[in-house]
Amino acid sequence: MNTLIRPIFIFFFCVVASTAFGQETIIKGKVTDANSGDPIPFVNVLFKGTNIGTTTDFDGNYLLKTNSPNDTLLASYIGYKPRTKVITKGISQTVNFQLEEEVTNLQEVVVLAGENPAFEVLRKVVRNKKNNDKRRLTAYEYDTYTKIEVDVDNMSEKFRERRLIQKITQVLDSVERIAGEDGKPILPIFITESVSKLYYRDNPNSKFEKILHSKINGLGVEDGTTVTQLVGSSFQEYNFYQNWLNIVEKEFVSPIADGWRLYYDYDLVDSLFVGEHYCYRLDFFPRSPQDLAFTGSMWITRDGYALKQIDVNIGKGANLNFIEKIRIQQELEPTADGAWLPVKNRVLIDVSELTSNSAGMLAKFYTSNKNFVVNKPYDVAFYERPIQLDERARLNQNDETVWDTLRHEPLSETERNVYKMIDTLRNIPVIRTYTDIIKIAVDGYFGIGKKIEIGPYPDLISYNNIEGVRVMPGFRTTYAFSKKWTFGGQVGYGFIDEKYKYSVYAKQVLSTRRWTTWSIRSRSDLGRLGFDDEAVGGNALLLASQRWGFFRRGFYFDETRVDFQRELFKGFNQRIAVRYASFDPAFNFGYYENPEDIVNSPIGSMYTTSEVILESRYARDEVFLQDDNQRLSLGTIRWPVLTLRYTRGIKNFAGSDFDYNKLRFSFEKGTRLGILGTGKLRATAEYVFEPLPYTLLGLHLGNQTPIFTPLTFNLMDYGEFVSDRYVTAQYNHHFEGLLLNRMPLLRKLKWRFVGTANMVYGSMSQESQNLIVQNTDPSNEILPPGQLSLRKPYVELGYGIENIFKFFRIDFIHRLSYLDGPEVRKFGVFGTVQLTL
Template identity: 45%
Template sequence: MSRYLLILFFFLQAFSSFGQFLIKGKVTDAETGDPIPFAAVLLKGTSTGQNTDFEGFFEIETSVLVDSIQVSYLGYISQSKALSQTNEQVVNFQLRPADLELETFVFEAGENPAFEIIRQVVTRKNDFDKRQLEAYQTSNYTKIEIDIDHLSESFTNRRTVRKVTSVLDSIRQLTNDEGEKILPVFFSETLSKFYYRNNPVLKKEIVEKSKVTGVGITDGSTTSQITGSAFQEYNFYKNWLTIVEKEFISPIADGWKTFYDYDLMDSVLVGNDSCYLLKVIPRREQDLAFEGFIWINKNTYALKQVDLTIPKSANLNFIERIKIQQELVPTSAGPLIPSKTRVQVKIGQVTPKTAGLLAKFYTASDSIILGEPQPTAFFNNAVELKPDFGDASEEFWAANRVDPLSSEELSILQMVDTLKKIPIIRFYSEGLKFFATGFLPVGKIDIGPWTEFGNFNNVEGLRGGLGLRTNYKFSNKWAFQGYLAYGFVDERFKYSVSAKHILDRKRWTTLELKSSREIDQVGLEMESLEGNSIFLAASRFGTLRRPFLSTNQRLTFQREFFKGFLFSAGVNVAQFDPLFDFYYREKDSGDLKSRFETTEVRTGLRYGRDEIIIINDNERASFGPSRWPIFEVNYAKGLQWLGGDLDYHKLNFYLYQKLNMGLFGISRYEVDAGKVFGEVPYPILKNHLGNETLFYTTAAFNTMNFNEFASDQFVSLRYRHFFEGFLLNRIPLIKKLKWRAVANANVLFGSVSDQNIENVPGIDPAGNPIETLGRLDPNKPYVELGYGIENIFKFFRVDFIHRMTYLDVPEANPFVVKVSAQIIL
């Protein structure tokens, strides 16, 4: 009897198992290979199904097996696949993006029911905005991949490209039979700790481990600082999100109704939370706004997850799509922190014969800790690398990744490593770096900048030169740099040599000694342009205006005492040897002199509250401020008792800020003010920079002539506004061109004291007339107003600028047209 019961038991078990079917799989984007979260997976003809998770996986159990399974998601072409009659099977889907625009929904009676949901979300924003937390920290894993896509036939048939693809034929293609070929060029993984504190808002990321591989990447220390989570933050509780240097309006911004329509699609279960599913539709297709889906918790009205896209129709250049997917989790205090974020940026072909670019970012955060804020000094460096950040085995990464690398990602690593070794790739990648940075690395030495290799002007004639500098491989405490140049007409050598000792990298502290002898021009202030080698080279080309030979010996000390607060001090000994007709009247004797020496003691303060700074090898690099202005105050004292010919004081104040004006675009302003105390030759004064060229520049007064005015006390305001399509997007024919209106205003108040006017003689010792000093009326500002169009054919800008005052000055230009070329998104 027991034997029959045993047989019956196994029969019932088999029957039970036979009656349950398991279908699982993954849904990915056919073009990018990335997972598609939140897609609807349904057994065809039934109501049985589920949504994919953030990694694109699904798993359905059913007692009744139908003949096919279907996947659908907005923005993609739906797809069905046949099911086999087996108890367990894996069915993967690769969906192709659909060329569809979201529709605008019209509600004929009553208010759109989605509007009340959005009102509740906006009302409760402060309850869930992570910026309300006093302090928190997270453990983050970040993954970045950059691929070349849009591999057109004309591109792949190029001789240099064929050399690459022939080497890669042995590697499995990174696509499937429904996708497009891609060529990966960069892949990175980063494990880090992220810290945040409020009042004041301070952020810091400590990179614990980082692995970077990419074409042209020779040293991962700099790259590792910008591949962490600090640069991949997207908070939809902010009204505006900054992405690729543009401001995008959040779907739950305070002014949501101006920019968006919504449709209440469904009530769905996400995890254990019942949520409203809302479709987001921009009111105007060219606005910098999102389309897609947001999930709102029914009980709390908090964001649960988002899947939003900036469409190709938005007023952006080259970018075909920006897609952001995000899951949020509540903290114990209430505000939400993103647990997973995935971003795709797809850049189209500049021309039909070139390739496109696809950048993919993934960040996962866990181990969220709320507690007491770290001290302010802790945030001195926005990004910090652990000493052993680059030392980690494959076993370590396998054990510490949030998710294991897919087979596609493993193939990407193999392909990038192969690409790096191909000679033609190395040649082009090093060549591009050489052009962009100006230097060519050769072991522990960099050769350059290339802008010093050759030039031509009316003073030097043909000029040749060569420069060298040490790099991080030579030392992380000492940096040496120098160049030597020779003019074949003036038959003079020019040079610059410097030695810098880095005393403290954490609180950036340096001591630098520099000696130079170079051609300068009155009003250009080349000392402040040392970081821009291309502009310096251009300023030494052609006709030099009021040139002089400048000899300098300088000792400078710098230290960052706390985050954003940089102190500098030093001594500068300089000689001014004019190469044009210049004389000044000596204060004591009244004699006319043409050359002079100065000995200056200098000190300066710079403060950028939220300026992001990284350490690029042995230099500091700024990513600019996010919200708060940057202040600078500099003071110099000219001393006769230390060997100088002049005794004076110079005080200068500078302020810069970028303003997000919301719907109206972005503004930038600069305030520059200064005063010179004492009787000095006019090259010591502020010689306001004019622009007689055809090209527009923000560094000069564009209707002012070279050396037209100088001041010993002044204050100026430069204001630039970028409408970002606000005006022209509303004109039916113009908006298709994606032109953008710009405006600018420059205002200058200045004056020169009588003693400095008398210092400038009108004739030389032989009685010949010489150039004199142009002065401004202290009660009458110099004003120029401009307007223009940028983004013409995606590259060009035209400005129309009116000179509003000082029109009676000889050779004044009341109206000028300036052009410029730029690469903007």
């Protein structure tokens, strides 16, 4: 080679080589779950065999720049199979990962000589809780964006071969494309977004969420007013600084609970910067796989020992039904006061398939919070309604231009396709048919058009010894008929007694701000003495079941009732009612109309009553979902429900036969005892001031069916005991696997132990006893009631197993007092079907 050319060639080669080797490699991408399609935060993405790497943010995104990479990129995270991809050096490129879950046994924590170094971190976390917990703030508020998606997943080949699924094959083809190159196909059925303002204040503890905008698209969702309130951020909030977190109505122990060492093993894995905060990463695992505890990782700041971010899982080993997995991810930031508030939350609930031929379901929740304001509380009256839907909330729900400005982050292309797919599904005729069938099964009514519904189907047909076969169809109006008025009615006929029955009602909502309604109801029907349909409330199956079987003390009645109720202030409701009723027994019944002269007293059997009822009800932290013409209670959180009722019977008003006064007080409270489970206590006390026929006194609610119900005394017959002064207490406790989880041969069955205790302490005054006709003629068969003694309460104790094959509960009840008599049931076995998680 020419001596002049050689140096030029060498110089040119070095320049090219140095340019090539010095070219920066820029890689960006997203890491998602192959099953759910959700982004995975906190994933380690690095060049294989090097320390050059980064971690994905809360939305699964990463960005990596380097001048000296190798050609293999590795993505790895606890609970997932690691994944590698080949990259091209020296250019900018996008590399996405879809990671599959790895089914492994819980990691074994090996502690060498000396104390586990994670323990000191945990002790400091607990000591600093009072400084970092958001509950220390006197008030806070922020803007929040919520997104919820529900999908069908785990669609097996047999599931796809079903006739219904074959009819939507075209949609399923689109699902394959949405899943991505490595993802599993999912079928979206519901997606919603909402933008709201959330306010909280302490002392008194109050929360208020105002939903400003909402966008709903899903199968079977029409009006969506109630759904919009259910999907607000108020129901997607979890605070790990609490010792126990209530998730799907179960109590889970936090990994930073005060008693953390009793429930978890820990491993101090790493220390690293997360944003601007230097953090310790701790992995944790439940000591017992069946316990309601988490597996996961958390990042604790070195400065202040605050929870910076956390990623927890509840696996199929936990004592839960129908749940494959629950995953919660949370990222927090400090406020000006020092307490930390969540800025992003992601929750995934994976519902397992019920059979090998069915599919599963995914529910995905995401919230983003910003614009925090702390320690500036409003007046208490500001928080009166826990959830309020702005009148304009759904005005712009289909305007994508508006929603692009409202979202905290833009929708991904996959999420935009979800909206299109749901619109396609809703227009398939067979989907509309199946949606209607499901609504009938859940609601009990079948829609005829949009304004009228037929039902309820549990009342359609029944059989008992007095009526024989009984049919009773009915109807009710919907919100489309009127947003203020509701009308309904039923007409029935018994083929043995050959009597018609009916029930008609009307209800008007006068105010939704301070919930105010009035209603009128008139009915003529057959009742069962000892069964109070008002006491069992909305238990439709129990109401329908009491129409069946043998009526020992049946009676016909006509009733007209007018009710007015108003919420005077948050949690306090006042009700006024006027009630007229007649009583016509279908059994031999009599009372002395003049007990002072029994020999000459006429004996009455039929009578009428006219009553005025005043009722005050206080439930301090009760949460309601409020629609245009109805309100649904979700129960209270910490405080009991207290009810005081006064009843005044007025003689000679509308033909009434009696003058009397009654006073009743009731108490109801749920209990959450952490590892000991949950329970519910109901207590009632009543005093009747004047002597009355026993059919107007306190008839303790018995149960002559084989179906267990916590509302009744299960070994007491209908109308067996009557009192005019009494106190009752009923307690039902769910141990949630506390005992059976510790038994090696039983814990795989996931059975749960339950216990019950029922008591009545009361009596009947001598004056009321004097009204009872003595049965001197055996052929008359007048049935006097049993009487309790103040010296001896009626007591039932029970124990049982629930969650048998996930659906069944069996209770064994012992009656401990009032055991005399040949027909007394001293012991009983009761069963029921229940759907619990």
